[in-house]
Amino acid sequence: MTSQVSSEAGEALLGEQRSAPAEARPGAEKEVRRLDRVIIRFAGDSGDGMQLTGDRFTSETASFGNDLSTLPNFPAEIRAPAGTLPGVSSFQLHFADHDILTPGDAPDVLVAMNPAALKANIADVPRGGEIIVNTDEFAKRAMAKVGYATSPLEDGSLDGYRVHPVPLTTLTIEALKEFGLSRKEAERSKNMFALGLLSWMYHRPTEGTEAFLRSKFAKKPQIAEANVAAFRAGWNFGETTEDFAVSYEVAPATRAFPAGTYRNISGNLALSYGLIAAATQAGLPLYLGSYPITPASDILHELSRHKNFGVRTFQAEDEIAGIGAALGAAFGGSLAVTTTSGPGVALKSETIGLAVSLELPLLVVDIQRGGPSTGLPTKTEQADLLQAMYGRNGEAPLPVVAPKTPADCFDAALEAARIALTYRTPVFLLSDGYLANGSEPWRIPETGSLPDLTTAFATGPNHTLADGTEVFWPYKRDPETLARPWAVPGTPGLEHRIGGIEKQDGTGNISYDPANHDLMVRTRQAKIDGITVPDLEVDDPDGADTLVLGWGSTYGPITAAVRRVRREGGHIAQAHLRHLNPFPKNLGEVLARYGKVVVPEMNLGQLATLVRAQYLVDARSHTQVNGMPFKAEQLAAALKEAIDE
């Protein structure tokens, strides 16, 4: 589906594809209010289809041309006990007529499909917020299950909110009675009823969802049509019932976006595409060795769908075999990748050390989640930074790259591949659960604008012995990059052996010589230290004395917080690190310019530790490890405190 949005005068030119059906045009007789942004949270049981509902609303919103940011939040259990607090799954979406950076702190609208969803989420809804509840699920037993002694719909506890009691289940069953479905089957479409209602409330285009349903249930046309009917019934319910007196318009964010073609994209999808693009740009086959782990498995799934790009995906017997196979493929000349999360990195550590010693290109993608150990598999965290930096035996330095937004995962993957191929080294790509599952609009790049990553394999001898013999030395380095030649099997005359035992400089033969080991350790470090990375950019319009320094997925919340501070007259500078190792060359100089440096992280201060150690600056940590991204308002308060101190 394609729609057009013009930025002229900031007025939306409604393309026909996204106008509502004429007979159901919203607000024909009802009041329409304009809003600049809205935060909606869909919440229900794990089995209620809240993630799908959120995804669909997101797609509609993306195609409408709003800027958006999403936060799926779901339990680690596939089906936690029905109707319980741990079983609540939610999806928050923030959309606006201007550029936004986070999924929003607090929902303006909560859709609660059952008492558990209401109870688990009500504390996040500010007074005056709108709450749509499925009254059918508020039976005594269901309420008692989550500790409601009396009905919150009747006992006055929701008096401060604008509550819309809707018998969603009954209405859905009623709407589908012609389909001859069982009650249970019909009930399942209640999420589409809710989606239809919300689509009416916010003037979302509907064709995409209808096409999606028909394609998703292509093999079960009756179910497809039932879902479409429920979706339309939800829309019509909004249009006709008096309870919903107002609908809202959020104009497309025309000014937020440079000209171009856009799509909505999640971090894991962008990262997958980045890997395929990197292989294409390098002219190498892509090889993924991986073991399923949350929240990284989506990359394995996605790459497995693109075998027509020559992509080989190998689901290994364990994390170690996943990276082992990738390393073997790297030896053979593939662009090799392993994808995992923190616990998997721990298992892969020895092989990463081998890759450091072999000096072969390899991408280690870590979609960080809450730790230690199994931790919080479906929640986000940034606590693997020091594991990526130092989690190996011996001196085993390697580059670390971190994307800052879901769409940025695409560019970060290309950058990680550039470094790996240029310097013949394993590279850590540190994404996290928030980036992986969150989504935002992405300007689709022209393939001609992507970086050239072509790399040359060794083809012949590279060294002349004293007696004039031409030989191949696998550890003779490029004087500029200190990279060693990549000589792949099948190349005649370059037969050589490499391994994890210390090697003699140049020849690569086994060497236990003390001075040689000292040289090799320092050379491997110098190679990583010498990697060329762009200078750090600082956003400092006011000549501030306080700098906020971030890395990875905190970019959105930090930038949103910085805007709030500045809007209220505060002066603060902002810089965000993509390269964690090596740091940009100007980082020390940047840090020295500021009296105060604040480092917000979703860990207990890992970047702050690195920065303090390397630059002797009194960096202040501001940390949060609750499995959720920072809230802009809280972060802004922390920044103000630092400024005022």
Added chain:
Amino acid sequence: MSESLLNLVPKAEAVQTMKDFKSDQEVRWCPGCGDYAVLAAVQGFMPELGLAKENIVFVSGIGCSSRFPYYMNTYGMHSIHGRAPAIATGLATSRRDLSVWVVTGDGDALSIGGNHLIHALRRNVNLKILLFNNRIYGLTKGQYSPTSEVGKITKSTPMGSLDAPFNPVSLAIGAEATFVARTVDSDRKHLTEVLRRAAEHDGTALVEIYQNCNIFNDGAFEALKDKDQAKEAVIRLEHGQPIRFGAENDKGVVRDPATGDLEVVTVTPDNEDRILVHDAHTPSPTTAFALSRLADPDTLHHTPIGVFRSVERPVYDTLMADQLDHAVEQQGEGDLGRLLAGNDTWTVVG
């Protein structure tokens, strides 16, 4: 299966000799180590394959035998403990023009790397795995291994080891291996013949090589090597031949009709027609497994050597390559621009 996968590997342009496969590195095993004999046999056999040596790769893990790649003038990787089958899987599945060999030991393959070994076998990746079994940890100076006999006195087991050992051939057959053989380091002719059969096999070939560690477990296979003892102890398996052995060729293997199990009997005119004829190609692994259980784990009496099992099954690398071809047939060659654009876009006009 139609054409041998060996045909995917480029051939050598000139006739090769054993010398072509010797690297310039000094061999550093203990004097008298069984590894020397295996190295010589492999270097001597390689010219017969006639493959371009730049298309041959030896991958090893950690242990005495894992130094092997350094001594072969081919491509090689000495990796980390137990992981060679995983690394070799990545190489073999991404480069079908290579002949990939794994060199491993009883500790490397069956202890720390047991998981990778069984999964390589069940997938049937096109790898030739040479498992040097000396029933001891040599490189770490003499602890018992997963193939050591129960009660073995070593530095780590002064009162005797407690673990029941693995039988590598039984393990491999249980792990769905398509080719399983056993040979002995000192029998160059037999070793070479088994290597030949392994090299010809499409898919994973596991070759257990009984290898003497003269420092920490000397004489572990003496019963199979001493000329007189060997006649009674070793059962040579040959496909299509009755399974008979003994100084007078008077022993044979028959199936017990009551249990279905195998047993050794003295051959008589009465039972001669009941002597089992070895069929390495039979699809069922049952008899091969039963053969692997004949030997006494302590004395090694009645140890079969040769090819236990050699059957055809689709090779993982081939299936993977076929899927890639099939994807191109179905979806066309990958088009990056189209992939990135997807089918749900909107345009912002400048």
